[in-house]
Amino acid sequence: MASIWLTKLLGSCFRRADDVEEKKHDWLLPAHTKFPKGRTLAIVVLDGWGEQIPDQYNAIHVANTPTMDALKKGAPEHWRLIRAHGQAVGLPTDEDMGNSEVGHNALGAGRIFEQGAKLVDSALSTGKLFHGNGFRYIQECFAKGTLHFIGLLSDGGVHSRYDQLQALMKGCAANGARRIRLHVLTDGRDVLDETSFKFVEQLESDLRELRKHGVDALIASGGGRMYVTMDRYENDWNVVKRGWDAQVLGEAPHKFKSALEALTSLKAENPKFNDQYCPPFVIVDHGGKAVGPILDGDAVVTFNFRADRMIMLAKALEYADFNKFDRVRVPRIHYAGMLQYDGELKLPGKYLVSPPEIERTSGEYLAKNGLRTFACSETVKFGHVTFFWNGNRSGLFNDKLETYVEIQSDQGITFNEKPGMKALEIGRKAQDAILSGKYDQVRVNLPNGDMVGHTGDMKATVFGCEAADKAVKMILDAVKKVGGIYLVTADHGNAEDMVKRNPKTGQPLLDKDGNIQILTSHTCAPVPIAIGGPGLIPKVRFRTDLPHAGLANVAATMMNLLGFEAPADYEPSLVEVAN
Numbered sequence: 001m002a003s004i005w006l007t008k009l010l011g012s013c014f015r016r017a018d019d020v021e022e023k024k025h026d027w028l029l030p031a032h033t034k035f036p037k038g039r040t041l042a043i044v045v046l047d048g049w050g051e052q053i054p055d056q057y058n059a060i061h062v063a064n065t066p067t068m069d070a071l072k073k074g075a076p077e078h079w080r081l082i083r084a085h086g087q088a089v090g091l092p093t094d095e096d097m098g099n100s101e102v103g104h105n106a107l108g109a110g111r112i113f114e115q116g117a118k119l120v121d122s123a124l125s126t127g128k129l130f131h132g133n134g135f136r137y138i139q140e141c142f143a144k145g146t147l148h149f150i151g152l153l154s155d156g157g158v159h160s161r162y163d164q165l166q167a168l169m170k171g172c173a174a175n176g177a178r179r180i181r182l183h184v185l186t187d188g189r190d191v192l193d194e195t196s197f198k199f200v201e202q203l204e205s206d207l208r209e210l211r212k213h214g215v216d217a218l219i220a221s222g223g224g225r226m227y228v229t230m231d232r233y234e235n236d237w238n239v240v241k242r243g244w245d246a247q248v249l250g251e252a253p254h255k256f257k258s259a260l261e262a263l264t265s266l267k268a269e270n271p272k273f274n275d276q277y278c279p280p281f282v283i284v285d286h287g288g289k290a291v292g293p294i295l296d297g298d299a300v301v302t303f304n305f306r307a308d309r310m311i312m313l314a315k316a317l318e319y320a321d322f323n324k325f326d327r328v329r330v331p332r333i334h335y336a337g338m339l340q341y342d343g344e345l346k347l348p349g350k351y352l353v354s355p356p357e358i359e360r361t362s363g364e365y366l367a368k369n370g371l372r373t374f375a376c377s378e379t380v381k382f383g384h385v386t387f388f389w390n391g392n393r394s395g396l397f398n399d400k401l402e403t404y405v406e407i408q409s410d411q412g413i414t415f416n417e418k419p420g421m422k423a424l425e426i427g428r429k430a431q432d433a434i435l436s437g438k439y440d441q442v443r444v445n446l447p448n449g450d451m452v453g454h455t456g457d458m459k460a461t462v463f464g465c466e467a468a469d470k471a472v473k474m475i476l477d478a479v480k481k482v483g484g485i486y487l488v489t490a491d492h493g494n495a496e497d498m499v500k501r502n503p504k505t506g507q508p509l510l511d512k513d514g515n516i517q518i519l520t521s522h523t524c525a526p527v528p529i530a531i532g533g534p535g536l537i538p539k540v541r542f543r544t545d546l547p548h549a550g551l552a553n554v555a556a557t558m559m560n561l562l563g564f565e566a567p568a569d570y571e572p573s574l575v576e577v578a579n
């Protein structure tokens with residue numbers, strides 16, 4: 001008896017040891033038979049830098065960008081285009097433009113995951129959303145409290161989509177919500193400027209419909225996404241505070257009877273009015289009382305599926321211990337995010353749809369294989385090369401092997417005011433990291449094409465692209481000095497197209513006053529990828545058998561360039577060594 005017991009025990013010990021061994025083995029990347037190890041690899045992501053018709057509305061084409069132009073001459077062996085939008089990055093359709101979250105997720109994870117937009121679509125269409133724990137949690141407040149929705153009023157599909165909000169409101173009403181308040185953030189960044197009017201009209205009509213069915217449903221507050229609530233990476237907490245005051249406290253410098261009146265009056269008052277920077281406003285009743293502050297016993301849903309610009313608000317709503325601004329009054333609420341926005345912080349704790357499970361990212365593999373990584377950008381893009389790159393996971397995998405450096409972004413300005421942004425500082429930090437010999441991978445994001453492109457200011461965007469090009473040169477020079485390798489790419493298009501075009505002719509579209517319609521959003525354009533540097537062994541070239549490759553093919557490429565085979569389930573590497 002005892003010996004059987006002992007055999008079993010020993011057996012299980014051995015099995016456990018085997019399992020551990022297997023786990024460890026899983027993480028070890030085999031050495032590549034052709035690509036050597038030990039060459040510093042610089043990875044540069046030009047944010048918002050796509051390939052488009054080379055005309056006067058293409059800021060990258062107009063800009064003087066000798067470094068990027070020289071890389072292009074390496075085509076087709078060392079320069080090519082890859083997909084950065086639609087299904088290639090896990091978005092619902094090929095009509096969906098790319099964005100930083102899905103772009104950097106794909107770059108870092110080496111595989112295509114169904115992204116938030118798609119997961120929410122399916123949770124809504126199957127009705128699964130209304131049966132989950134997150135929904136039950138907010139539902140507990142429906143009988144006595146108000147249900148508040150806070151999010152981006154847009155159909156851009158980058159942070160949110162209006163049809164999802166519609167389905168959510170309807171579903172909540174059908175499942176018992178009796179009082180609903182909307183706290184809207186106007187867009188103008190993923191959609192054309194001043195489309196806020198159209199979205200507010202649509203929302204008012206949907207709320208009227210709900211009221212007909214006995215639901216007390218109203219817009220309670222509003223503000224522009226870049227000035228109210230949707231800051232990211234803790235660049236400027238004042239942005240979140242402005243939103244808090246309007247949404248929670250029911251206080252704002254501007255008070256109106258309706259959201260449409262708010263937009264119309266604010267625009268009439270200020271010739272520079274635009275959707276992105278609309279000041280905060282509160283809707284009041286005839287007695288001047290805010291119609292929907294967030295109170296004890298209420299439920300709150302942040303309906304954006306994208307993470308970065310919801311995390312700060314999620315912290316303010318969820319953390320008992322919070323010192324970023326004076327919340328004045330902290331209501332006891334049931335709060336759920338559309339998704340969980342940060343997998344490491346488990347923030348928020350309750351959510352309506354489970355986020356994509358982006359695991360085994362390249363960053364984690366590199367750390368497990370002892371490679372040393374340096375990642376850097378300025379605040380507004382810092383999380384892109386860290387948090388997004390690592391599958392929406394904050395923090396380091398290994399603090400002995402990784403260094404993440406954030407350069408503080410300018411605060412309180414629109415980036416056309418200082419279009420150079422911190423590109424040269426990022427270039428300098430990358431240079432130092434490369435020359436130090438302390439890192440195997442040095443990874444940066446250069447924000448100009450995107451952040452300045454979003455302002456719609458052509459001249460400033462041209463300047464910004466030139467600054468980014470200079471930073472690329474600084475990095476390439478350092479790579480040259482240490483005999484390293486570079487991989488330069490982008491996460492999606494933006495600066496290469498500054499006007500809305502007729503899809504058939506490619507000519508710019510005019511608005512009703514005859515002015516060219518400015519495009520502030522991302523695009524569906526492919527993006528360049530270039531490799532090179534003295535560390536690249538002879539005869540390395542891009543494969544020609546992957547014409548539809550996208551951002552997800554970059555991680556395996558990078559692992560090869562570092563001397564490793566990529567995991568078998570990663571999208572294939574773009575490079576080969578010719579015979």
Ligand SMILES: O=C(O)[C@@H](CO)OP(=O)(O)O
Nearest residue numbers: 099100101158189190450
């Ligand atoms: O600024 C943002 O939030 C988006 C556009 O909505 O841009 P990016 O995906 O490049 O971060």
Ligand SMILES: [Mn+2]
Nearest residue numbers: 047048100491
């Ligand atoms: Mn981007």
Ligand SMILES: [Mn+2]
Nearest residue numbers: 048450451454
């Ligand atoms: Mn952008």
